[in-house]
Amino acid sequence: MFAVTILGNNSAIPTPDRHPTAQVITYNDQLILVDCGEGTQMQLTRYKIKRSRLRHILISHLHGDHYFGLIGLINSLSLLGRTDPLSVYGPPELEEIIHLQLRAAATVLKFDLQFHPLLPDKTGFLLAEKDLEVHYFPTKHRIPCYGFSFSMQRKKRRIVPEQARVYEIPAAYFSRLQEGADYERKDGTIVKNDWVTLPPPKGKKYVYCADSIYDEDLIPHLQGADVVYHEATYLHGLLERATDRYHSTSVQAATLALKANAKRLLIGHFSSKYTELEPFLEESRPVFAQTELALEGVTYLI
Amino acid sequence: MFAVTILGNNSAIPTPDRHPTAQVITYNDQLILVDCGEGTQMQLTRYKIKRSRLRHILISHLHGDHYFGLIGLINSLSLLGRTDPLSVYGPPELEEIIHLQLRAAATVLKFDLQFHPLLPDKTGFLLAEKDLEVHYFPTKHRIPCYGFSFSMQRKKRRIVPEQARVYEIPAAYFSRLQEGADYERKDGTIVKNDWVTLPPPKGKKYVYCADSIYDEDLIPHLQGADVVYHEATYLHGLLERATDRYHSTSVQAATLALKANAKRLLIGHFSSKYTELEPFLEESRPVFAQTELALEGVTYLI
Missing domain, CATH: 3.60.15.10 (Ribonuclease Z/Hydroxyacylglutathione hydrolase-like)
Incomplete structure (x- = not known):
């Protein structure tokens, strides 16, 4: 979660x-x-x-x-x-x-x-x-x-159970596999870790932009985020007021999310x-x- | 009000x-x-x-x-x-x-x-x-x-309109009457203020006792109040806890109101x-x- x-x-x-x-x-x-x-x-x-x-x-x-x-x-x-x-x-x-x-x-x-x-x-x-x-x-x-x-970046590799069974790796060793270790069978042969595991799931990123005037300097921090929270204190008709008070408008928040290539925007x-x-x-x-x-x-x- | x-x-x-x-x-x-x-x-x-x-x-x-x-x-x-x-x-x-x-x-x-x-x-x-x-x-x-x-103690005396009419006092003078002034008629005779007014209505008193342990030293301040607010953080079964924490119980608040001869108690x-x-x-x-x-x-x- x-x-x-x-x-x-x-x-x-x-x-x-x-x-x-x-x-x-x-x-x-x-x-x-x-x-x-x-x-x-x-x-x-x-x-x-x-x-x-x-x-x-x-x-x-x-x-x-x-x-x-x-x-x-x-x-x-x-x-x-x-x-x-x-x-x-x-x-x-x-x-x-x-x-x-x-x-x-x-x-x-x-x-x-x-x-x-x-x-x-x-x-x-x-x-x-x-x-x-x-x-x-x-x-x-x-x-x-x-x-x-x-x-959020899970560090554990994901075991592919069918593959682990093929190489007869005991379940007790799975936590080592998740950490990336290879497995040495009784006959001395090595099972490479990536034969039986997949990389950790892709990380997720959430960015909270607090209060801010429209500021493209934020873009590197938002780049590729799964969810961005950006303030939208005013509707765009009050752009001047927003700017005076160092706040942003609905349209500005959306523009920044677009330019940063975010996946979703919360305003x-x-x-x-x-x-x-x-x-x-x-x-x-x-x-x-x-x-x-x-x-x-x-x-x-x- | x-x-x-x-x-x-x-x-x-x-x-x-x-x-x-x-x-x-x-x-x-x-x-x-x-x-x-x-x-x-x-x-x-x-x-x-x-x-x-x-x-x-x-x-x-x-x-x-x-x-x-x-x-x-x-x-x-x-x-x-x-x-x-x-x-x-x-x-x-x-x-x-x-x-x-x-x-x-x-x-x-x-x-x-x-x-x-x-x-x-x-x-x-x-x-x-x-x-x-x-x-x-x-x-x-x-x-x-x-x-x-x-x-709350109203300072203005209350005019008795029928009496004011008897002495033919003009309405323009009523605010002076409320302040306690006598009235001099055209013929030079004096109408004493208390012939045509009553004292101000009795004052009202509200006392807020904030947070307190049961304390009879408060009684002089509560004496005769129309409404007293006293804390009752705990029911009386938790008297010891109330005392430890410098708070009061339901029964203690009521006892103080009784001893102070208050008219009503808010807890x-x-x-x-x-x-x-x-x-x-x-x-x-x-x-x-x-x-x-x-x-x-x-x-x-x-």
């Missing part, structure tokens, strides 16, 4: 039905939370996503609609008795914001909160878990802001001024047909 | 249906927000309470379930174009918590945010607006915590462990019959 679940698809001003940005990446049995707007902990409860399985929280930037729910979530995890460590990645100022609020409440967390600052304008490796690697890259916004790229971060979201699709799909709305509570397989 | 609307009646860990503490005092056409747990801005929207009418926000203490929604509300008020000043009252550390987050977002508020620190263990006058006065007093909790007492701040709230009433009413549950979205006249 490699999927993203949308918890919030709204931009700055939340409403009871549309929440600020947060999404959960599921890989194997673990979860990564990406951004954490106000109310995220309630959204996790609403959609029955187990907070205890969270291992990492990535915060793209310090506009409130992307992180005001973080301190409440951290606080609740501690009240619920969490003891597993939790890693938080975000702009450096976030560390003091968290600790100032913990100190004011005389709260001592029951778990180890490991803070990893994202350094301005850097690109690079963020974390690895089993078959998943996460990288980050800067986007162009009013304040320092980062996108995140999630690559979100819709301005509260829009009560209907269908027009976003109507504008995006003529440019990039595989566009979908990021809808709250919906899980998109990658 | 002098009333309190409950926006959240839950304690520390919020759920999609039960929110952390927040309530709105309505007096005349203005609003005072008392505490501001995560999601308060969405609750204001849900219950169609106009954020623009907020003048003062009082924060009782710096446990997150009482203030984690404040920065989001302040941010949204600015995004919505507010220019009227807003006063925030709370423990001193709150000022830096707000400003650190505004700085991190490079946000310059469009309105004047006036911060008024509540000083440890003080009791006294907080603010006055038209006919309303607000005082504060310390409660006993794990960290510095304050309750707030709202006294709230229920632990998330309780899915049914009726048992709180069943325990409180035998002690103090005029107990009601603080229910989200409900407005209680004072």
Whole structure:
């Protein structure tokens, strides 16, 4: 399972039905939370996503609609008795914001909160878990802001059982085969690994572009992604406003997905001024047909 | 109109249906927000309470379930174009918590945010607006915590129209009468004010006790209140846990209301462990019959 679940698809001003940005990446049995707007902990409860399985929280930037729910979530995890460590990645100022609020409440967390600052304008490796690697890259916004790229690449080769039987390889040896080892039969002959296995399945890639003005510098990071999430705060009629505010439009998000040769595009971060979201699709799909709305509570397989 | 609307009646860990503490005092056409747990801005929207009418926000203490929604509300008020000043009252550390987050977002508020620190263990006058006065007093909790007492005392005397007619007092003079002035007739005779007016209506008093262990030192502040809000985090079977955590039980809240000779008691701040709230009433009413549950979205006249 490699999927993203949308918890919030709204931009700055939340409403009871549309929440600020947060999404959960599921890989194997673990979860990564990406951004954490106000109310995220309630959204996790609403959609029955187990907070205890969270291992990492990535915060793209310090506009409130992307992180005001973080301190409440951290606080609740501690009240619920969490003891597993939790890693938080975000702009450096976030560390003091968290600790100032913990100190004011005389709260001592029951778990180890490991803070990893994202350094301005850097690109690079963020974390690895089993078959998943996460990288980050800067986007162009009013304040320092980062996108995140999630690559799931299974390392184990796939055994072809019929072939393994032909060479009489015992099942106990299969895990070695998955790692790429050859097999030596009792008579001393060697069974080459690639006679009985296939390469690991092709990797999958999800890219979260956070908030950004239209920026073709992002293309290398999106190149060939299975799913790209890009903000579309405004319909294209408000292109000027989008540009002024370092945001993008429906058409711009679609254009970038097209140029990056992405397979699918999820759009979100819709301005509260829009009560209907269908027009976003109507504008995006003529440019990039595989566009979908990021809808709250919906899980998109990658 | 002098009333309190409950926006959240839950304690520390919020759920999609039960929110952390927040309530709105309505007096005349203005609003005072008392505490501001995560999601308060969405609750204001849900219950169609106009954020623009907020003048003062009082924060009782710096446990997150009482203030984690404040920065989001302040941010949204600015995004919505507010220019009227807003006063925030709370423990001193709150000022830096707000400003650190505004700085991190490079946000310059469009309105004047006036911060008024509540000083440890003080009791006294907080603010006055038209006919309303607000005082504060310390409660006993794990960290510095304050309750707030709202006294609505109309200052205008009530004119008895029939009497005013007897003395031929022109309507243009009525506002002077309301202020207590006598009237001099053309023939020089004096009409004493109390011949034609009655005293202002009796004042009303609402007292919010925030979070507190059972504490009879609060009684002088609650004395004779029309409505008292007191926390009842636990049913009485968990008295020991309540005491350990500086919280109160259903029975303790009722006992305090009884001893303070309050007219009505609202209980709230229920632990998330309780899915049914009726048992709180069943325990409180035998002690103090005029107990009601603080229910989200409900407005209680004072």
